[in-house]
Amino acid sequence: MVIIEGLSIGDELLDGRVVDSNAARIDHALRALGHRTGRRVVVPDDPAQIATAVAAAAARCELCVVTGGLGPTSDDVTAQAVAQAAGVPLLEDAHALEHLTTRLAGRPLTPARRKQAAIPQGAQALLNPVGTAPGFLVRIGGCQVLVLPGVPREVAGFLERDLARLVPPADQATTVRLRFALVGESALAAAVESHALEGVTVGYRAQGPETEISFRGPSDAVRAAAHLARAAFPDACLPDGLNLAQATLAAARAAGATLATAESCTGGLVGGALTAIPGSSDVVFGGIIAYSNTVKSAVLGVPSATLEAHGAVSEPVARAMAQGARQATTATAAVAITGIAGPGGGTADKPVGTVWFAWRGPDFDDTERHQLAGDRDQVRRYAVAHALDGLRRRMTRP
Amino acid sequence: MVIIEGLSIGDELLDGRVVDSNAARIDHALRALGHRTGRRVVVPDDPAQIATAVAAAAARCELCVVTGGLGPTSDDVTAQAVAQAAGVPLLEDAHALEHLTTRLAGRPLTPARRKQAAIPQGAQALLNPVGTAPGFLVRIGGCQVLVLPGVPREVAGFLERDLARLVPPADQATTVRLRFALVGESALAAAVESHALEGVTVGYRAQGPETEISFRGPSDAVRAAAHLARAAFPDACLPDGLNLAQATLAAARAAGATLATAESCTGGLVGGALTAIPGSSDVVFGGIIAYSNTVKSAVLGVPSATLEAHGAVSEPVARAMAQGARQATTATAAVAITGIAGPGGGTADKPVGTVWFAWRGPDFDDTERHQLAGDRDQVRRYAVAHALDGLRRRMTRP
Numbered sequence: 082m083v084i085i086e087g088l089s090i091g092d093e094l095l096d097g098r099v100v101d102s103n104a105a106r107i108d109h110a111l112r113a114l115g116h117r118t119g120r121r122v123v124v125p126d127d128p129a130q131i132a133t134a135v136a137a138a139a140a141r142c143e144l145c146v147v148t149g150g151l152g153p154t155s156d157d158v159t160a161q162a163v164a165q166a167a168g169v170p171l172l173e174d175a176h177a178l179e180h181l182t183t184r185l186a187g188r189p190l191t192p193a194r195r196k197q198a199a200i201p202q203g204a205q206a207l208l209n210p211v212g213t214a215p216g217f218l219v220r221i222g223g224c225q226v227l228v229l230p231g232v233p234r235e236v237a238g239f240l241e242r243d244l245a246r247l248v249p250p251a252d253q254a255t256t257v258r259l260r261f262a263l264v265g266e267s268a269l270a271a272a273v274e275s276h277a278l279e280g281v282t283v284g285y286r287a288q289g290p291e292t293e294i295s296f297r298g299p300s301d302a303v304r305a306a307a308h309l310a311r312a313a314f315p316d317a318c319l320p321d322g323l324n325l326a327q328a329t330l331a332a333a334r335a336a337g338a339t340l341a342t343a344e345s346c347t348g349g350l351v352g353g354a355l356t357a358i359p360g361s362s363d364v365v366f367g368g369i370i371a372y373s374n375t376v377k378s379a380v381l382g383v384p385s386a387t388l389e390a391h392g393a394v395s396e397p398v399a400r401a402m403a404q405g406a407r408q409a410t411t412a413t414a415a416v417a418i419t420g421i422a423g424p425g426g427g428t429a430d431k432p433v434g435t436v437w438f439a440w441r442g443p444d445f446d447d448t449e450r451h452q453l454a455g456d457r458d459q460v461r462r463y464a465v466a467h468a469l470d471g472l473r474r475r476m477t478r479p
Numbered sequence: 480m481v482i483i484e485g486l487s488i489g490d491e492l493l494d495g496r497v498v499d500s501n502a503a504r505i506d507h508a509l510r511a512l513g514h515r516t517g518r519r520v521v522v523p524d525d526p527a528q529i530a531t532a533v534a535a536a537a538a539r540c541e542l543c544v545v546t547g548g549l550g551p552t553s554d555d556v557t558a559q560a561v562a563q564a565a566g567v568p569l570l571e572d573a574h575a576l577e578h579l580t581t582r583l584a585g586r587p588l589t590p591a592r593r594k595q596a597a598i599p600q601g602a603q604a605l606l607n608p609v610g611t612a613p614g615f616l617v618r619i620g621g622c623q624v625l626v627l628p629g630v631p632r633e634v635a636g637f638l639e640r641d642l643a644r645l646v647p648p649a650d651q652a653t654t655v656r657l658r659f660a661l662v663g664e665s666a667l668a669a670a671v672e673s674h675a676l677e678g679v680t681v682g683y684r685a686q687g688p689e690t691e692i693s694f695r696g697p698s699d700a701v702r703a704a705a706h707l708a709r710a711a712f713p714d715a716c717l718p719d720g721l722n723l724a725q726a727t728l729a730a731a732r733a734a735g736a737t738l739a740t741a742e743s744c745t746g747g748l749v750g751g752a753l754t755a756i757p758g759s760s761d762v763v764f765g766g767i768i769a770y771s772n773t774v775k776s777a778v779l780g781v782p783s784a785t786l787e788a789h790g791a792v793s794e795p796v797a798r799a800m801a802q803g804a805r806q807a808t809t810a811t812a813a814v815a816i817t818g819i820a821g822p823g824g825g826t827a828d829k830p831v832g833t834v835w836f837a838w839r840g841p842d843f844d845d846t847e848r849h850q851l852a853g854d855r856d857q858v859r860r861y862a863v864a865h866a867l868d869g870l871r872r873r874m875t876r877p
Contacts, residue, residue, distance in 0.1 A: 087493075087521075092682050095485075095516045097507025099684065100500050104521070109495025118493045120528070123485075123502070123519035126682075130518070153665035154683050155672055186852050193665045211854065232685070234856075285496065342747070342768065348754025349740070349747025352768040356746025359822055359855055367774035369767060370740065370750040376765035376808045380778065410774050424757055457757055 084142040087121035088134055090149035090159050091231055094123050103148045103236045110240040115251025126150055131162035139224035149231030151214040153193040163228055164201035167221045171199040174206040177215040184213045210238035255300040257307045260293050260319045262470045269294050272313035278306045290466030291325055316474060326354040329469045332476035333364045341412035342368030343381055343402035345419040350465045366412040371402060381405030394419050394431050396448050399439035407441055414442035416468045422460045436464045438471055445475045482540040485519035486532055488547035488557050489629055492521050501546045501634045508638040513649030524548055529560035537622035547629030549612040551591040561626055562599035565619045569597040572604040575613040582611045608636035653698035655705045658691050658717045660868045667692050670711035676704045688864030689723055714872060724752040727867045730874035731762045739810035740766030741779055741800035743817040748863045764810040769800060779803030792817050792829050794846050797837035805839055812840035814866045820858045834862045836869055843873045
């Protein structure tokens with residue numbers, strides 16, 4: 082196993098402004114290759130401290146993954162500090178400059194922007210798959226130092242494209258990953274870890290309403306473990322590593338359905354999740370964000386009498402919203418959501434977190450009431466997941 | 480200012496399972512007292528590595544805040560390792576044991592649980608305001624080492640109760656933070672850093688289409704620097720530290736306006752951003768997710784002839800969508816977005832990233848075409864920002 086350290090750079094990581102989410106992102110990607118980060122250091126945007134930390138890490142480990150401080154501003158001093166630790170000058174890299182110019186798409190190549198193309202002499206430039214600043218790989222003594230920008234989506238892009246190529250997997254053990262909708266880590270752990278899983282390392286990663294479980298070890302044992310997890314929650318297991326929105330879209334496409342949404346408390350997030358997927362336009366017709374009762378009545382045709390008699394957060398209103406969305410958009414299936422996301426608006430009968438869902442399609446007309454936990458953001462995110470999962474399950478029914 | 484380091488302990492912080500949110504929590508609490516964490520180290524649950532890291536930090540700094548590894552399980556070895564670094568034995572603390580027993584509320588005091596009451600000889604026990612394991616404060620050489628459990632809500636409890644008492648506030652330099660919509664780091668840097676800012680530390684934080692710039696130093700110099708930044712982009716500077724969606728909502732509320740959206744390529748994300756804000760229902764009526772041309776025509780009343788003549792991504796369609804959203808929802812103002820988020824669907828005339836916007840209200844009827852860079856996700860996020868910012872500016876016009 083390679084000895085690995087992480088080095089995170091940025092004032093904002095040390096004054097409470099930013100949680101270092103890149104650290105977990107990198108460590109997780111390394112673990113997927115069978116590696117483990119042995120230690121991490123966080124230092125501010127100070128050239129001397131960065132250079133000292135890089136040199137110290139390079140003396141201790143074989144791979145040092147550095148993030149942050151490669152941008153265009155004066156507090157971005159990482160490239161210069163790494164060059165100092167390596168004992169080489171900074172040189173402008175022709176490929177990096179060309180890539181930068183392309184990315185700027187006509188915006189002026191100011192000196193501040195141009196400096197991003199300068200990397201330590203002898204380093205290999207890694208063109209940024211998402212943004213402007215290149216990453217680079219430079220050898221210092223016996224250590225490969227991989228330097229990436231600090232923007233989380235850029236880090237994710239580099240890891241996906243480059244990591245497996247730059248860091249060989251630790252061994253030939255099999256890894257299987259399964260993704261579950263609306264099943265938590267502890268429920269998965271209870272289902273799996275009561276069995277003997279010889280030589281299998283189990284990992285969990287919760288991403289809000291979705292949980293990924295990974296098994297690594299001998300292939301027979303890994304397959305058996307994956308079977309246990311799938312068998313415990315057969316309907317919640319998403320196919321082919323798809324996320325919930327992707328799985329919903331795939332199920333609708335396979336069923337020949339088209340989709341519409343009617344959203345109150347989620348305010349458009351179900352539509353946003355479905356249309357995040359390239360090529361969703363063959364399935365997703367659209368939807369109505371019916372935040373006010375006026376829109377529920379005027380656009381979705383929910384009778385005012387129903388709103389008055391039952392309140393906006395109620396089963397009959399959810400049902401009428403789903404049917405209204407189907408009719409307004411001509412989609413074959415629709416989901417409706419009406420709930421109380423909080424922090425205000427709760428009552429004894431309908432506390433914060435109360436959400437009514439309705440699903441309407443050619444062969445289903447169902448409603449459910451859920452009591453969701455957490456703050457406004459969490460209630461909304463789980464409501465989106467329940468809405469999608471309800472659609473997905475109804476589209477995949479035999 | 481006190482020299483401060485952080486030390487985070489736990490295997491789960493180095494294998495991607497857990498994001499170290501305690502770090503930002505602690506750094507933020509210290510910053511509120513005028514202090515700044517100078518460096519942070521993350522090590523696994525290994526007694527030798529922890530002891531080495533504690534001893535090294537104690538030699539460098541005046542306050543070391545340690546979190547993690549104080550629980551009852553076999554991998555909780557922090558107290559023992561800190562005692563080793565201090566060169567003293569572990570001793571059971573009578574107050575900590577009494578508190579622990581009370582907290583267990585009848586559950587058995589097993590040896591594993593009891594070991595939590597053992598702290599280094601000479602240390603001051605800090606009873607846990609939320610959980611069972613006490614924290615403690617121990618002096619090693621010239622350094623106060625504050626050791627807390629790793630459970631985030633327990634850390635929050637300790638910080639709130641103890642930090643101001645244990646760490647005297649520093650003489651505060653002034654900090655001013657400004658937030659800008661759709662102005663990048665390098666543009667801000669160019670506007671500010673061409674001037675002499677004596678003794679002022681400038682920091683940047685980009686969050687997609689929004690950028691925060693911070694100035695720290697003597698109050699006169701900080702105020703002058705903030706004035707420079709504001710004067711360079713007066714319309715883009717968001718008021719009172721609000722984010723763009725909050726600022727848009729506040730501007731609409733102040734103008735007595737109500738809002739609606741008509742979204743094609745953003746699929747509901749503008750609605751999602753506005754309704755993320757608690758209490759948005761007095762301003763946000765709702766919107767139409769018009770992903771398909773059917774919905775554009777049937778719900779928003781865009782004439783089929785307009786769609787055929789100009790295509791869905793065009794000025795007349797955007798204009799008709801905005802007016803249609805206003806009429807359908809009865810809101811006083813609306814924004815419409817129609818564009819090509821990619822990766823497919825681009826043409827020579829309308830490449831990927833082409834987005835038409837329309838804003839319609841009692842005293843405005845405007846359109847803009849923007850060419851947005853990046854992948855699907857980025858085009859959509861910047862389209863949301865342009866849509867909101869266009870609303871905000873029109874609501875704040877004199």
